[in-house]
Amino acid sequence: MSEIQLKNISRHELEQCLKCSICTVYCPVSAVEPKYPGPKHSGPDLMRYRIKDAAFFNENLKMCLNCKRCEVACPNDVKVGDIIQEARIKYSTHTPSLRDRMLANTDFVGTMATMVAPVVNFSLGLKPAKTVLHTVMGIDKHRTFPSYSRQKFETWFKKEAEEQQKQFTRFVSYFHGCYVNYNYPQLGKDLVKIMNACNYGVHLLEKEKCCGVALIANGLSAQAKRQGTVNLKSMRRSIENRDEAIVTTSSTCTFTMRDEYKHLLELDNADVRDSLMLATRFLHTLITAGKIRLAFKKDYRKKVAYHSACHMERLGWIVYSTELMRMVPGLDLIMLESQCCGIAGTYGFKKENYERSQQIGATLFDHINEVDPDCVSTDCETCKWQIEMSTKYKVINPISLIAEALDVEETRRLNTVHEADKPRMQGDLAMP
């Protein structure tokens, strides 16, 4: 390349936009909401004006879901979504409301709620409480709050699992995220079960904070940056301790910490980024390298419809989760057409977004009903809430499906072969 072309680099590839409008075809918001100016206009078009004068910033940009489907569609790799989110961070004068702060602080609210989980779950389900949330707080009354667990995942781990981890010689660190910690510890337990069966121990991070995705979305990026700094420091410690990877079970947390930290929060994560990955990717990579083997129950049967979560699509990692599930004999995997379910984290909880959120997901829900699976599977917890609220189907993370289908005894036996037996096993290790 000539030198002048090498210098043709713009922030978020702004200058690479050809104005082809392909991104607008895939924007779930502009299809249902004409007040939203669409990704091309909100992003690269208006950015040129905003650079000159901040007055060109339009608060309607908050309607952007940050689903990144514009970036997935862009043939020229323009970071359309990043341009929009950065504009919100830089130019928005909107002060986050109490509601936004509460929705965004999943950590704080989660800790408080798990302490009194039965009361919270009971009262959040009550009509009067929903009415108060709806009218006073602006949290839509149609929403079902994910219920809070009585016991945090971290508490369970320290009590029930930490001691057993000492028997292993190789480890991963697990970034469990808020959802596993406060709402659904079972997913974390499922991961520990799989890793232990594969002869891997699990560590928690020295200190884990919420990844910050909801903070960024709600205009609290300074706080997100502080939390990100804590997370990165803990991850560095794990790498120093020779944990083989920092694994996750949430596509959105993963995407946020790998990409948004760098692109939106300007945190330098280069030294941990390669080690941070979804557990499905870690497992798939070990299996194809012949380093671990999984054995599955002979009688396992399930028809599973896979929903491609937006940030999973953006990561480009759907293939790890789906190929892993395809290894399970008896698991019949059907790919749903890739589209946004409409919830986008805290977005769909807000009264002003509820209707739009449901319109966006409508064709996905129709498709699921047509397929009529035993369950839906997706790597994102907020998609799970949305799909479970909007259809009659249960939504299960791929890791939980693998754990359910796993023949634990046999898997443990396959992965704890004595050193002396190893050469004989070699030919046997390749996966189909």
Place this chain on the structure above:
Amino acid sequence: MKFDTIIIGGGLSGMTCAAMLAKNGQKVALVTAGQSCLHFNSGSIELLGFQEGKVVERPFEGIAQLNEAHPYRKIKTEKLTVYAEEARTLLAEAGLKMKGNAEKNHFRLSPIGTTIPAWLTLEDLITLETTAELNGKKLLLANVEGFLDWPTAYLSDSLSAMGANVKTASFTTEALAFARKSPTEMRAINIAKYLDKAQNMADAAREINRLGKGFDLVLLPAVLGLAHDNIDLLRKAVEMPIECVATMPPSVPGIRIENKLRGFLGQHGAVVLNSDTVNNGFFEGDKLTAITTEKLEETRLEANQYVLATGSFLSGGLVSDYQTITEPALHLEVEAHESRTQWTSEYLFDEQPYMAFGVKTTDDFHPMKDGKTVTNLYAIGSVLSGNSGIKQATGTGVSMLTAIAVAHNILNQ
């Protein structure tokens, strides 16, 4: 990760090849960087439209006259008609209703009303056997109020020049007026999303009936049938004959072709890696042994056969700087004039030499790397050299037929 065949590039050519292989039981992966040029396609597939500036009536006769370096000439003459039929079958299996025949071209209408020879055209779009066909007819151009990507003044002029008696009117409905609230997003695709709902379509039919009284034919912008083939519903609900004319892109008919082929791939278990780019190829002897991509990082993707279908300059299959033209995915040999002054012709509408630049291949579509033929790699579609797709109106035909030729080659091994 192991596959039977890996296709690099998710446009018409890559999807056609992947579909042919997947429907014959192969485990296929398709790597695609963003959405394809089908978003600019007006709903037609062409074989050969122009030769030396003249309209071609019988494409196979014209193909026999093309020079030896043209991709069509690398396919055996007797196979061309067979593959053309297979292409048509594939499109039908994917759920696309198309009209036209390979023996004789018809004309399609561009968004500004120029007539362009084509082989297959989606059933809801207007086609003409001769330009005299509209002579003396009363036509109504019925546009959606506020929709700017359908240049009715140009269309009206072009159709009047063919002897038609043309009137222009616009209509709106509750849903279309709602969509119009957005000055930037009132596009064909968003209108199509509203019209996919039965009630909105019924409202539109009522307005078209009102405007279309007394006309021989009503022409609508192609803003129908994104999720469902709803032109049939509209035809039932409207009293006079209706046809659609392609709009400026993003084009609904082109996106429908994309969606249906993608759906077909999904049904046949092909693995599609969206929004990903091949960044390295590992070669051993005369073979490609693995590739890696930007998103999957260290994960090696392995296959017995590989197909390069990355398109031309617009799609990033070819890249130019100020001195050279390169193929960026696998660094294969490219055929192009060495002197930059010979890349372009001075007059924009003359044949532009750079458009025929591309990857050099053998007669079996194997490309070369460092002077050697790569025997388990093929190149298909617009990345191939020797084809001036726009000037000859051959782009989509070359994409589909070279894809099918290579699919047969792979399946016969």
